[in-house]
Amino acid sequence: GRAPRFHRKFTQLQDGAGAPSSSIRVMQWNILAQALGEGLDSFVQCPPEALSWSRRKYLILEEILTYRPHILCLQEVDHYYDTLQPVLAGLGYSSNFCPKPWSPCLDVEGNNGPDGCALFYDESRFEFLDSVNLQLSAMRIPTNQVAVVTMLRCRSSGRCVCVAVTHLKARSGWEWLRSAQGSDLLRHLQALVQKHAHDSAGAQTLDIPLFICGDFNAIPTEEVYRRYAASPLGLDSAYKRLSEDGSTEPEYTTWKIRPTGECCATLDYIWYSRDTLRVDAVLDMPTEEQIGPNRLPSFSYPSDHLSLVCDFSFKEKE
Ligand code: NDP
Ligand code: CA
Structure with missing residues (x-):
């Protein structure tokens, strides 16, 4: 069977005054590698038919096309060359893998x-x-x-952004x-933005806005999270803005049942440069009821991780 998709809403933030035309929509999503989902993950409550690629690929593309992000960061991609790259290229996306x-996956x-x-x-x-592939x-x-x-x-503002996944x-x-690994990535990013700031005639390093999207496999109390929050790059985590106090991460971004x-x-x-970017809107998380008793993945949702989607705009230079 086919269950209904989650209905998720954007929370518009009070200070989100950015014109919609200038907003940058960013999506972060671990889509669940096909080989891992069927092979090594053992999602015991998920019906095997819900894990077939023939079903999952449509749900993955539907999720992406529902939100139409300008920047899309994915993990566990094992159908890049045969599916995601060609389909998304046809929809106007360029990409690096x-x-x-x-x-x-190679063990499956x-x-x-x-x-x-x-x-x-x-x-x-x-x-x-420019783009680089890094081995951390x-x-x-x-x-x-x-x-x-x-x-x-x-293209519209002429401003540079550096995006990492x-x-x-x-x-x-x-x-x-x-x-x-997280520190190694921060080191690379620091060097890259420094190089680019130098190339573009003396701009300040901290002027190049950064997005760092990832499955960090770390809860917010872990060292890698604390290092990102305290980094000299001036990063903040966008999904904190969904909470009442604006400073608490959501309760979950993944929910699954293993043996x-x-x-x-x-x-x-989704980490972003807090001095140069503003969060205008955050896509809320599905509720426990929506996710259902068997959790994820399911006939409604193709991955054990939920997508994170935010709208950003450039802060005006002071
Ligand atoms: P990770 O430990 O980072 O995990 C790989 C994947 O497994 C992730 O996508 C992760 O998903 C998922 N996963 C996490 N927890 C579980 C779980 N409890 N049960 C099943 N899957 C889970 O993998 P590595 O990159 O370190 O690679 C691990 C494998 O790669 C080894 O088993 C080995 O076969 C191979 N390897 C071989 C090497 C060699 O020299 N030949 C060297 C290194 C690895 P999520 O992120 O969503 O949690
Ligand atoms: Ca996984």
């Missing part, structure tokens, strides 16, 4: 190749400047986690590795 060096029989991070952007809104290091040793970093120029190491016991039990946690984030 970085596969994981030793993707766990009948896999469709390695999973990785993919970064898509609306070509009508942004001009391509920990204590100078390369790890199995990657990032894509793309530098873009907004990453997927840090999963599971408990690896908090130190996530922290090292080991239920996992309901906030692991996914």
Whole structure:
């Protein structure tokens, strides 16, 4: 059967005065690798038919097209070349993909190749400047986690943005590795924006707005989260703005049932430069009732992670 899609609403923020024409919509989503969902994940309450690629691919594309983000950051992409890249290219998106060096998908029989991070952007809104694929290091040793970093120029305002997408190491016991990987990404970003600021004739480093989207596999009390919140790059996590006090992360961005039990946690984030960008709107999270007793994925929703969608605008220069 086919259950109805979640109906989610945007919360418009009070201070969100940005004209809609100038807003930048950003989506962060771990779409669940096809090979992992069917092979290694063991979502015990999810009917196997809900996990077939023939069903999931339409739900994934429907979710993306419902919100039509200008910048789309995805993790666990193992159908880039045969599905997402060609379909989204036809809809006006350019993209970059970085596969994981030793993707766990490759251990699954009948896999469709390695999973990785993919970064898509609306070509009508942004001009391509530069992109790098990074293998994240920990204590100078390369790890199995990657990032894509793309530098873009907004066609209407002429302003540059630097966008990063990453997927840090999963599971408990690896908090130190996530922290090292997160720090390595911050180091790369600092160097990249410095280089670009230099290239564009003396602009201040902190003037290049950053978006860092990812499945950090870390709850908000973890070291990697605290490092991002305290980074000299001046980052803030956009989804905090959904809370009453404006400073609390949502209760969950993933909710699933494995043989080991239920996992309901906030692991996914959209970080942005708080000095140069303003959050105008945040897409709310589906309720527990909407998600249902069997949690995710389901016939209603193709991934165990929920999409995060926010509208941003540039802050005026002071
Ligand atoms: P991670 O531990 O980061 O996890 C990989 C995927 O598994 C993630 O997409 C994660 O999803 C998902 N996952 C998390 N928790 C569970 C769970 N409890 N049960 C099932 N799946 C889960 O993987 P690595 O990148 O470190 O790679 C792990 C595998 O890769 C190894 O098992 C090995 O086969 C291979 N490998 C091989 C190497 C080599 O030298 N040949 C080196 C390194 C890895 P989510 O993020 O949504 O939680
Ligand atoms: Ca996963």
